[in-house]
Amino acid sequence: MLEGLLFIIMGLITIVCALCVVFQKNPIYSAIFLIQTMVSLAVLYVLLHAQFIAAIQVMVYAGAIMVLFVFVIMLLDLSKTDVEAGRDNLLFQKPSAVILGFILVVMIGIVTLKTVFQGTKGEYTPESISQIGNTQLVGKMLFTKYVFPFEIASILLFAAIIGAIVLAKKQIIEDKKV
């Protein structure tokens, strides 16, 4: 009962923060609201008995990735003319955002209809998870059943790191020539 009430309140806070991310003019404020969104999501995970995921959510998203976001926004220091000049060039953004958003909503809708409303119960109920231990179960799953997607994700991250190095290296070589 209390948990359900908390869940609804936290869900509302998350949605309001997410909307604020989009509607804020100043990019720093957007970033601050995005941090708040991440932290509220972590609270939702705790309420769903997924403490490990919640801790990782705060640590990785709120603690590491968003620090880099804020860092970059501060270094860029966009002036008002830059912001307005940038707005005109991104005409394709609005229709593509609408289409992608629609696809996402449909996907979430299908998954919700398939699981929540049919009331099928999975193998791992909160009771069985609390017996084995949250972290242990996530680890076991990642290294047995989901080992292939897990490794694919690591290759994806590796490719991103190489891409970042190539981009940065190009700049350094150009600077040396000058």
Next chain:
Amino acid sequence: MLNAIIYALLSAIKISIVVGILLGTIAYLIWVERKVMAHMQVRLGPMRVGWHGLLQPIADGIKLIFKEDIIPSQASKVVFVLAPVIATVPALISIAVIPFGNTISIAGISIDMVITDVNIGILYILAVTSVGVYGIILGGWSSNNKYSLLGALRSSAQMISYELSLGLSLIGVIMISESLSLVDIVNSQAKCWFVILQPLGFLIYAISAIAETNRCPFDLPEAETELVAGFHTEYSSMKFALFFMAEYANIITVSAVAVTFFFGGWRGPFLPPVVWFLIKMALCIFFFVWLRSTYPRFRYDQLMKFGWKILLPAALANILITGLVMVML
């Protein structure tokens, strides 16, 4: 129903005692630091207020409350006010999972000497403290001052870099004790402290913990010779005090984690567990002050090179060696 009420009451009592002690310790840590550093530099330190300056923290607190609270006219006000709070709150709540004694029983009710024993223990501490960095970044940015911004940028880069080694240095201990809960980690040190099994892990933890708390020789975010006072240049009155509280609360937290992970937590002969815990923690905190009065500050490029090229590979090697030894034995 009765059990629930007792549980809630006990939790409330435990939280108020721990937070009360924590705040008192923070106030007196400043006095301890001034005194110890003074004696190391052949001075006397605060002597005027009370016996050997014992009432100095109270005088300082009253002074800070009554000082004028200045907000720069070009600052972004909401963030400027919020930043010290964001810095302080995570620093205070991260103490919640630290066990400071064995289970005791009073009037038939057994009481765990820990506010809450969650099964992700150490991840909770790492997650909460990683949010604390926003206090510094946003404080530096919202002041609209170039020195503050430089301090904030330095500190965010430093904290991200050293957070990695900090987390990785603890994995060796977690591998041996096979649990993330701090209570289990203390229990698995009944025979042998982990500082003996994990000397490299402890060394890496100690160095990155000092960098994480922005203490000398890694106090670049507030390097006063180049950045006036770094990220809190524009802060005054209680907001300035809150940043200081956050710094000392962080020192207490990393010392408590060091004691729990490497020095057997509350375990020790003869004396009661809580006393042992406090003694070990006091020694760790003394180490921080000792370092501050001994070493000069790092240069910024040295700090980054050291963090990424030496500490991080060393932490990874420590995990590899621990794993190999555990498989072999």
